[in-house]
Structure formats: structure tokens, C-alpha cells
Amino acid sequence: MSNDSRRLTIGALANEARVNVETIRFYQRKGLLPEPHKPHGGIRRYGELEVARVRFVKSAQRIGFSLDEIADLLRLEDGTHCDEASRLAEHKLDDIRAKLADLARMESVxxxxxxxxxxxxxxxxxxxxxxxQGSGQERIPGDAEPA
Structure with a gap:
């Protein structure tokens, strides 16, 4: 993936992307970030493309996407699949709205x-x-009536 002139160690990549080294390794194990070739006796090097990818993953996480959903988005990263990306985002938006409704119900109860x-x-x-305790003395508002 690295095709630029900057050659960062994993620690420098983590610092540049504002994550820790274990996050980089975790993303590699999950297939979200490719692991570059390790030269014999050398260390792996990363570039700006990897920095951008880690930042993409973190940005997507901040707006609620799971790592599996982010993997789907990464498959569309060339930017030519806007309809597909939009469908994924619409599905995520539906999930978030359902969670908000659940939270509002819980807050009310x-x-x-x-x-x-x-x-x-x-x-x-x-x-x-x-x-x-379900003692029958007090029923939780919003609970279904017992059958």
C-alpha cells in the first residue's frame, strides 16, 4: 500500500494517526490495514496511505460504524461506489435512530x-x-402486560 516517500515505523505511524501501536496491529489482524513486507533483518515501513487509512477507520468508528461495516466501506474506498456507500450509511442511520428510540424509552421509564x-x-x-423484581406491586412503564 505504501507508495510514497515517507517511510514510517509502526510507532511513527501510530503517532501520526493518533492511535497506539496495538491499534495498528489489531487493524492488521482484522484485515483493515495491510501488513507491509518485512525486509530480511529489517523493520516494516508505512507511508501516508496507511496513515490515511487508519484515520478513515477512526473517523468511521466515531460516527458509529462497526469494524465489519468499516471493512465494507473500505472495499468502496475508490469513491466510485457512492450508491453502495449510501446504502450502508442509510442502514447505519436506521440502526442509530432505533437505538435513540430505545434510549428515549429507557429514559422515560x-x-x-x-x-x-x-x-x-x-x-x-x-x-x-x-x-x-417484578413483584406485581409496581409494573415497569412500557413493559408488555403479562400473558
Whole structure:
């Protein structure tokens, strides 16, 4: 992959890409970054293409792509498969929106339970604990009715 004049050691590559050396090795094991040839008695060298690839992987991770999804995106890295890349991104966006909906539901339920804890009176059991134990005294809002 390295076809430029900069010849970096793995440590320099990691430093340039703002990751640690183990991240580079992990990406190589996962097939996200090719391992360059090691000359007899020498050390492997990397270039700007590898720096760019590691940065690509980190950028994709920051917006929620898994390493498997990133591998799919890397297969499209020549930039001529925009429709395919768009489909992958749309699928990821759907996943993120579903997670956001789940988080909103969890926030609402937990908020109701915390409120119930703060408004309880006397020696009744804790509404949060009771709902998590499924004691029947308190049902977790949003849970399906038992069959």
C-alpha cells in the first residue's frame, strides 16, 4: 500500500494517526490495514496511505460504524461506489435512530421510576426495586402486560 516517500515505523505511524501501536496491529489482524513486507533483518515501513487509512477507520468508528461495516466501506474506498456507500450509511442511520428510540424509552421509564421513588410515602417498598423484581406491586412503564 505504501507508495510514497515517507517511510514510517509502526510507532511513527501510530503517532501520526493518533492511535497506539496495538491499534495498528489489531487493524492488521482484522484485515483493515495491510501488513507491509518485512525486509530480511529489517523493520516494516508505512507511508501516508496507511496513515490515511487508519484515520478513515477512526473517523468511521466515531460516527458509529462497526469494524465489519468499516471493512465494507473500505472495499468502496475508490469513491466510485457512492450508491453502495449510501446504502450502508442509510442502514447505519436506521440502526442509530432505533437505538435513540430505545434510549428515549429507557429514559422515560427510569425518569418515572425515580419520580415514584421521590414521591413514595411511609414504609412501602421502593418502587424502583419492586418494579425490577417484578413483584406485581409496581409494573415497569412500557413493559408488555403479562400473558
Amino acid at each position: 427510569l425518569s418515572q421510576l425515580v419520580c415514584a421513588c421521590h414521591t413514595r410515602k411511609g414504609s412501602v417498598s421502593c418502587p424502583l426495586i419492586a418494579s425490577l
